[in-house]
Amino acid sequence: MEHLLVGFQNVLTPVTLFWVTVGVTLGYVLGALPGLGKATGVAVAIPMTFYLQPVAAIALLIGIAKGSAAGSAVSAILLNTPGEPSSAPTALDGYPLARQGKAQKALKMGLFASVIGDFLSTLVLIALAAPLARYALLIGPVELCAILLFSLTFIGGLAGRSMLKGLIAAAFGVFFATIGIETETFIPRMTFGLLELDDGISLVPMAIGMLAISEMVIQAGNAHSIDSEAEKINDSSSPDDRRVTLVEWRRCLPVIGRGTLIGSVVGILPGLGASVGSFLSYGATQRASKTPEEFGTGMIEGVAAAESADNAVVPASFVPLFALGIPGSVIAAILISALVLHGLTPGPMMFIEQPQMVADLYAAMLCASLILLIVGYTGQRIFAQIIRVPIRLIIPVVLFLCCVGAYMDTNTLFSIYLMLGFALLGYFSRKLDFSFVTFLIGFVIGPNLELTFRQSLQILDHDVMRLPAHPIAIGFAVLTVVTVFWINRTNSRLAAQKVALDVGTTKQSQI
């Protein structure tokens, strides 16, 4: 608690608050643009924080993450095109509201639900991460290796439509993480004689290429349809259609509470992601409603449910990152490099070695939630105009900023080559449905996975019969196998349902 108070003292300075505000504003704008999510924003901004003080730098990145999570509702409501996949359920009721002239009402409820969900979930993070980290310190390399393997399998299975492809992407991520000089023997691996690869592949150009550039190429291909959607929205003249009324607040508060709870639980479990949280929350709200049939026609509760859960996932996904050093989401994976860069290595030891830095981070997260409310509320009309800017004007700006961001990572053209190479890989992986989320998380946890695997081999003396001395590891190994079968079965069932549904629809249309 003492640390947290000092943390607020450190964060509540004009310079840090300025950078949090910049981050939130940038994030909101990025989130409002279809396809540009929080991970992209943070990846592009990391090199720009090299020259900031650690607290200001991390606060800026946290601001971007929070701002873009909330901003993604703007394009979902106004364009029916979610800024991120997790905002897709927001569009289900947000877009019909906008078509009825109630865009401002939907945007406001989206913002309020986002801020409440985000703030409460940050409190969950503060309450849970440190106690969990104390238990994590009791875990040895064999157990950690089993946990990492389980997390990667879980994420691989859930991140895309196909578990096989998810696991292939995860294996590729781990493989790319092995490139560079091996730390035990100092033997270069897969460097092809390039000195630039001795330190391995940098996450920043890789993430920028896979997330931002590949998305921009896809956006460029669909520019016409995105621009035409923006022209269809007009505001109503009635003041009640532009604000959230007291009755609507009363209806939405329990929904926001449930959404926050669902989002927090989903965020803590590695790999489920914000999309699962927002869809679960939307579904739960629809089931609990007395008029479930009206969902999808412009129910304000639908927006509140989806946005509160979507934003609650972000801080909660830092629980496994802070407690175990395992990134539960792509944003957590990207933030690792920023935190390490600024002197904070995520994992259980950070609570012992740098408690003040952790408290600063918590204070920055709480302040960012409040600044998000102020920035979002005052600038909502302006942000709503962003989607009216033709996408052909946005793409060059993003491409240019991506190049600056990637170049700044090493100050050589090699980063740009890496960025472009991974952009191509990202484009094909998106089109062929190989999860780039799993790839990036595999890449980030790869070094730790390899290290704990090697340590496990030495501890077990290459003898699998010694494994019973590590019951937690056995438990997670069993969980990994069960997860593979369970996800595979669920995927097959969902696929069968979809095929049946498609066949039914085709028959109906033929009749």
Next chain:
Amino acid sequence: MKRADLISGIVLAVFGLMMLAFVIPLQIEQAPTGYVSPRLVPNLAMIIIVGLSGLLIVKSLRKAGAPPLLPDAVFSRSELIALLKVSAVFIVALVLFWLGTPLGAGIVLIAGTLVLLGERRPLILVLMPAGLLLAIWVLFYKVLGTAIV
């Protein structure tokens, strides 16, 4: 999509086998005695990729008659054209950067993308590159106090 799955499965399996047979042995030396081989994890990753790609091939062959889950046309024409256009702009910008004109590279990247995406207004074509480059200069050279190039 099943055809795309089949082809990607074959490509990945062949890639993995090539890596296992040639690239990894050539690119990673053997470790001194007593150390865990540095080839261990890369080899394991590639074995997993080959195995899973094999499963992907089998799965897409077995379900050849079933209705597809995703649209058959994975790559749309407009997206492929956009990919070519963006690639072309990057190639020109990189050549300019290589020749020692980073400013020119920046201008080409912004203005070139604008032109190729259909922007024709001269004011936008001039003001956007100028404004962006000026904003980056102010941010890095004045606010953050550092140089980029």
